[in-house]
Each structure stands twice: as C-alpha cells, then as structure tokens.
Amino acid sequence: MTSSTEREQRLTGPEAGESPAVDLTSVTKSFGKVIAVDDVTLSIEENQFFALLGPSGCGKTTTLRMIGGFEEPDSGDIRLYGEPVTGLKPYQRPVNTVFQSYALFPHLTIFENVAFGLRRRGIDKKQVRNQVNEMLDLVKLPGLTDRKPTQLSGGQRQRVALARALINHPRVLLLDEPLGALDLKLRKEMQIELKRIQHEVGITFVHVTHDQEEAMTMADTIAVMNEGQIVRLGSPAEIYEDPRSSFVAGFLGASNLLPVASVDGRNVVLEDGTRLHAPDGAELSPSMSLGVRPEKIRLHAPDASDLPANVIRGHVVDTSYVGISTQFLVTTPFGASITAVMQNVDPVSFRRGDEVLLGWNPDHSFVIDGS
Amino acid sequence: MAAEVSVPSTPAWARWIRAKLGRRTVPYLLLVPGGLWLLFFYVAPVAQLAAVSLQEGTFETGYLLTWRWANYTDALRTFSSQFIRSFVYAGVATAAALVIAYPLAYAIAFRGGRFKNLLLVMVLMPFLTPFLLRTLAWKVILADSGVVVGALQSIGVLAENGRLLATGWAVVAGITYNFLAFMTLPIYVSLEKIDPSLIEAAQDLYASPAVAFGKVTLPLSLPGIVAGTLLTFIPAAGDFVNAQLLGNPQQLMIGNVIDSRFLRVLDYPTAAALSFTLMIVILSLIIPYVRAAGTEELVA
Numbered sequence: 001m002t003s004s005t006e007r008e009q010r011l012t013g014p015e016a017g018e019s020p021a022v023d024l025t026s027v028t029k030s031f032g033k034v035i036a037v038d039d040v041t042l043s044i045e046e047n048q049f050f051a052l053l054g055p056s057g058c059g060k061t062t063t064l065r066m067i068g069g070f071e072e073p074d075s076g077d078i079r080l081y082g083e084p085v086t087g088l089k090p091y092q093r094p095v096n097t098v099f100q101s102y103a104l105f106p107h108l109t110i111f112e113n114v115a116f117g118l119r120r121r122g123i124d125k126k127q128v129r130n131q132v133n134e135m136l137d138l139v140k141l142p143g144l145t146d147r148k149p150t151q152l153s154g155g156q157r158q159r160v161a162l163a164r165a166l167i168n169h170p171r172v173l174l175l176d177e178p179l180g181a182l183d184l185k186l187r188k189e190m191q192i193e194l195k196r197i198q199h200e201v202g203i204t205f206v207h208v209t210h211d212q213e214e215a216m217t218m219a220d221t222i223a224v225m226n227e228g229q230i231v232r233l234g235s236p237a238e239i240y241e242d243p244r245s246s247f248v249a250g251f252l253g254a255s256n257l258l259p260v261a262s263v264d265g266r267n268v269v270l271e272d273g274t275r276l277h278a279p280d281g282a283e284l285s286p287s288m289s290l291g292v293r294p295e296k297i298r299l300h301a302p303d304a305s306d307l308p309a310n311v312i313r314g315h316v317v318d319t320s321y322v323g324i325s326t327q328f329l330v331t332t333p334f335g336a337s338i339t340a341v342m343q344n345v346d347p348v349s350f351r352r353g354d355e356v357l358l359g360w361n362p363d364h365s366f367v368i369d370g371s
Numbered sequence: 372m373a374a375e376v377s378v379p380s381t382p383a384w385a386r387w388i389r390a391k392l393g394r395r396t397v398p399y400l401l402l403v404p405g406g407l408w409l410l411f412f413y414v415a416p417v418a419q420l421a422a423v424s425l426q427e428g429t430f431e432t433g434y435l436l437t438w439r440w441a442n443y444t445d446a447l448r449t450f451s452s453q454f455i456r457s458f459v460y461a462g463v464a465t466a467a468a469l470v471i472a473y474p475l476a477y478a479i480a481f482r483g484g485r486f487k488n489l490l491l492v493m494v495l496m497p498f499l500t501p502f503l504l505r506t507l508a509w510k511v512i513l514a515d516s517g518v519v520v521g522a523l524q525s526i527g528v529l530a531e532n533g534r535l536l537a538t539g540w541a542v543v544a545g546i547t548y549n550f551l552a553f554m555t556l557p558i559y560v561s562l563e564k565i566d567p568s569l570i571e572a573a574q575d576l577y578a579s580p581a582v583a584f585g586k587v588t589l590p591l592s593l594p595g596i597v598a599g600t601l602l603t604f605i606p607a608a609g610d611f612v613n614a615q616l617l618g619n620p621q622q623l624m625i626g627n628v629i630d631s632r633f634l635r636v637l638d639y640p641t642a643a644a645l646s647f648t649l650m651i652v653i654l655s656l657i658i659p660y661v662r663a664a665g666t667e668e669l670v671a
Contacts, residue, residue: 070571090574103572107590116586117576168576 019082027076038228051219272334424643545613561595
C-alpha cells in the first residue's frame with residue numbers, strides 16, 4: 001500500500017529541520033552469544049505514542065534500556081533530539097523510565113517517591129510540594145502522599161510510577177510493560193488513562209509491550225519486533241491491514257493464509273485451481289500467500305446472488321457463539337481451514353455441515369511473500 | 372456447630388479440642404511448647420540468677436538470700452573499668468566488623484554472579500572450626516616472633532620491641548574476626564533482597580551512583596545492619612575468650628571477671644550481680660538503638 005510506504009519513509013528518512021525525538025542507527029547488542037538487538041535502525045517523531053511490540057525475547061526491552069542508558073549498544077548510534085547519547089549515564093539523559101515492576105522505593109512515602117527526581121536536581125522545597133501535588137492530580141491520585149508503596153493497589157502504584165517519571169518533564173518517557181502486572185479491567189482503564197496523560201503532557205512516549213491489543217489501542221506508530229529486528233513499522237491500521245509477513249499477520253490478530261500456486265495477471269491461482277483476485281497494488285509472485293482476516297469474510301448461502309469478487313466454496317465444521325459475533329470454521333475442498341467471524345446482526349445462521357460460500361472484497365486481503 | 376460440618380477435613384481430635392476449648396484458645400495451646408521451654412530454660416534461670424545476686428555468704432558457709440543490694444554497688448565499684456572496657460571493645464569491634472562486612476556483603480550480593488553461594492560458603496567456612504581454635508590461631512598469627520609483628524616492625528609501624536599480642540588491639544581484632552559472619556550474613560540477606568531495578572530507578576531519577584547508594588541501597592539494607600550490629604555487639608560485650616587468649620590482665624573484660632568469680636573465686640553473688648547488670652546495660656543500649664533505626668521489618 002502506498003500510504004504505508006510513504007509513512008515509513010517519513011519515519012526512517014532524515015527530516016528537514018527538526019531532529020526526531022529518538023534516533024537509532026544500526027544499533028546492535030548481544031548478551032554472550034545471544035544477539036538481543038540486531039542492527040536496528042529506527043526514528044521516533046516528537047510527541048508520538050510509539051509502541052515497541054513483540055513476543056518475549058524479541059529485543060524490545062533491550063532496545064528501550066539502551067535508549068534509557070541502562071545498557072550500552074555494542075555498535076551503532078543512539079541520538080535523542082539529534083544529540084548523541086551513547087556513553088551517557090541514565091541520569092545524564094533527558095529521558096525517564098516507568099519500570100515494569102514500577103520499582104517504587106519501598107522505604108519512601110508516595111510524596112518522596114514522586115519528589116525523588118526533583119530533590120536530586122535541587123529544586124526548592126516549596127516548588128517540590130506544588131509540583132508533586134500537581135502531578136498526583138494529573139494521575140488522579142491525590143491525598144495518598146503519606147502512604148508507603150506497599151499500602152497501595154497495583155493500579156495506584158502504576159500511577160505513582162508514572163507521576164514519578166513525568167514530574168521531571170522528560171523529553172522522552174520510556175514505559176517498560178507498564179500494564180503487565182494489572183488485571184484486565186484495570187489494564188483497559190489505564191490504557192485510556194495513559195493515552196489521556198500523553199495528550200495532556202505532550203511528551204514522546206516509547207512503550208514496550210507484548211500485548212498487541214494494548215499497542216493497537218494506544219500507539220500512533222507501532223514497531224513490531226522479532227528476533228532482534230524490526231519486522232514492520234507503521235500505524236496500527238496499516239500494520240493490521242497489510243502485515244507483510246506471516247509473523248506479523250499471526251502476531252497481530254488472526255488471519256487466514258492461503259498458499260498461492262501460480263500467478264495469472266492480477267489473479268492468483270490456488271493449488272486446486274481456484275482463482276482469486278489479488279488486492280490492488282500488491283506485488284505478486286508464485287511463492288507468496290494470500291491473507292485475509294476472519295472478520296473480512298462473509299458467509300453466504302450456496303444459492304446467494306450479489307457475491308463479492310472473491311468466493312471460495314466450503315463446509316462449516318464448527319461454529320462458536322461469542323455474544324457480539326459468531327466464529328465459523330470452514331473447510332475448503334483443497335483442504336484449508338478458514339476462520340470467519342460475523343457480527344450477530346441478522347438472525348441468519350449457518351450450522352455445522354452446511355455448504356457455504358466464503359466471500360470477500362479483494363482489497364480487504366493482503367499478500368505475504370515467501371511463506 | 373455448622374462451621375465444623377463445612378470443614379470435614381478437620382481431624383476428630385482437633386474438632387474435639389475446638390469444641391471443648393473454643394476457637395480462641397487453640398492458638399494459645401500452640402504457644403505451650405515454646406512457652407514451657409522459655410519458662411524452664413530462660414525465666415527460671417534468670418529468676419535464680421536474680422536471687423543469687425542478692426545472697427550473702429561464702430562458698431564454705433553457704434549462701435543465704437538476704438536481699439543484699441550492696442552486691443551490685445560493690446561489684447560495680449570494683450569492676451567498673453572492666454565494664455567500660457567491655458563496651459568500648461565491643462563497640463569498636465562492632466564498628467570494625469561493619470566496615471569490613473558491608474563491602475564484603477555488597478560485593479557478594481551485587482557482583483557475586485554465579486559464585487554467590489561459593490563466596491558465602493567461604494565466609495562461613497572458618498566458623499566450622501571451634502571458636503577456641505580460631506582464637507588460638509590468632510595467637511600464633513600475632514605472636515611476637517610471628518610474621519605480622521616482624522613486618523610491622525620492619526616498616527616502622529610497630530616499635531622495635533613493640534608487640535601485638537597482649538594488647539587491646541589484639542583483643543579487638545580477635546572479637547572483630549570472630550563475629551564477622553554474624554555481621555556479614557544479615558547485611559547480605561538485606562542487600563540480596565533489593566530489587567536491582569530500584570537502583571536503576573534512582574539513577575534514572577538523576578541520582579549518581581553514590582547518591583543512589585545513599586538514598587536507596589543503604590536505607591534498604593538498614594534492617595541487615597541493625598541485625599548484624601546486634602548479633603555482633605551483644606555477644607562481643609560478654610565475650611571472655613578473646614581477652615583471655617589475646618590480651619593480658621590489663622585488657623580483661625567483664626566476661627573474664629564473671630568467669631573467674633563463678634568458676635575460680637566461687638563468689639556467686641558478685642558474679643550473678645555482674646551478669647545481671649551486663650544484661651540490663653545491653654538491653655538499655657539496644658532498645659533505643661532499635662527504636663532510632665526505626666526498622667519496622669525487624670521489630671514488627
């Protein structure tokens with residue numbers, strides 16, 4: 001898709017005038033024989049909510065720790081607003097971190113935890129008090145200043161950790177799986193809350209997470225990492241609609257991948273001879289797969305008219321009702337199992353054993369090379 | 372009762388006890404074994420000691436409880452210098468042990484890596500040999516004809532006829548060495564518990580490594596320091612082996628006096644009065660100390 005390529009160029013290419021907030025060039029970091037971060041080049045624009053998304057061990061936390069100054073890259077260059085920071089200690093960088101386990105000082109009160117950074121910089125006492133109270137208001141946590149961290153709930157601790165970092169007005173805020181320890185409901189609340197705070201303070205947020213939904217909900221731009229490399233970069237919608245690799249397609253949501261046997265003009269031919277239209281603008285090759293998300297597929301009765309351009313015949317082998325939608329598992333004559341999800345608007349339903357037509361708009365599909 | 376029915380796994384005898392005594396008495400029952408132990412081996416001997424300290428008489432004629440409080444004033448008047456020396460030696464040795472043990476525990480906890488356990492065993496290893504033997508070994512090390520004295524004399528730290536053995540320094544060094552593990556282990560445990568991300572967080576919040584140590588590591592290791600100093604100071608104040616083997620009569624500590632009063636002079640009332648005084652002085656020193664340190668973890 002053209003829009004995403006443009007965006008990628010804008011993100012990675014040098015921008016006229018202003019330097020990006022965070023700029024990594026060919027950054028590599030190994031721990032012993034394990035290459036944690038492998039030649040990563042990345043630019044993060046100012047005031048973005050940027051997510052580093054990937055499974056555990058993909059190098060996202062190491063990347064974050066190198067930006068924060070807790071690890072030094074083996075090679076490559078890290079710049080913050082154009083200034084090289086390689087070799088600078090964490091306390092010399094204009095960034096602050098919200099740690100995974102919050103890392104609140106257990107021997108200090110909430111007030112002193114939040115005031116820690118200001119006190120180290122020798123800010124006058126009266127100002128410290130004002131700023132701490134202001135910051136605790138921002139994270140909606142007033143009136144708990146005299147408590148110790150152990151007396152707070154997980155969600156409250158999370159807010160204190162956020163306040164403690166934000167009070168220093170960092171130019172970039174690093175968040176290392178900040179919501180990982182919270183339960184689902186609280187996590188959803190904090191996702192919205194983090195987004196609100198980011199808008200309010202206008203600071204670049206770099207957020208590390210393994211939760212694709214969390215990244216999609218909050219981030220303006222997502223970098224998907226796998227095995228130490230960035231495999232896809234773009235807005236949540238771009239990445240979801242055009243994942244470009246089977247890894248990204250599988251990591252972000254579910255998808256059906258149909259192996260292609262040959263290419264005929266703008267059409268692709270599956271192993272059994274089924275011809276399907278490829279999405280516009282996609283580069284086609286015989287080694288690729290055609291991907292389509294379950295919610296883009298509609299089920300039709302075998303005698304239905306007004307069908308979309310791409311249609312596959314199949315049999316329903318399983319249905320599961322999940323309230324707002326129903327999930328269908330359909331087998332095709334060529335042996336593939338295809339998942340389709342339909343909103344429960346019409347009372348029309350298909351049962352196990354029914355013959356159905358699976359239809360989708362070619363532009364709602366994507367191609368994946370070499371799998 | 373309905374509650375018993377809903378807990379069918381409770382054994383019959385336990386249900387019987389609960390029914391007979393009621394739920395609230397059961398926890399107290401659990402205190403009985405420990406309570407009896409304390410009663411027989413702590414409360415009774417202390418009471419006996421208190422009684423003896425107020426007796427009058429000689430070993431030959433026998434002792435009688437006459438509530439002679441003068442035993443205390445006499446004992447303190449006669450042995451005040453040994454008393455003061457005990458606390459000075461114990462204090463200096465505790466401070467020295469802290470200075471040696473803290474960096475040691477810090478290095479093992481934060482830099483030990485996979486050798487952590489090996490290093491801990493090495494700290495403990497010397498303490499598998501008997502206390503007496505270890506102290507005797509120090510006697511050899513500090514002997515007038517030994518390597519240490521020779522080396523110190525040759526570089527001029529020690530005078531030509533100067534010696535280490537039979538000096539206060541030797542006694543303090545012996546005490547320091549003998550209680551080093553009691554200082555190291557609690558400090559190690561409290562340092563080990565510190566989440567490394569707390570130190571990273573401090574550095575992230577503009578603390579230099581030194582400030583991060585002072586504001587985070589040190590306060591969080593305070594419970595270990597308090598426990599270590601108590602475990603060193605209390606036995607050190609009552610110690611008599613080091614002064615006996617490494618000192619001379621000018622370096623006798625209160626432990627030596629109690630030892631000789633009990634076992635050689637057979638002056639039981641004075642020995643008991645001294646023991647009791649020692650106990651009270653130690654208690655009156657450590658209670659404000661623990662309070663001031665405010666280590667909730669240790670007290671609560």
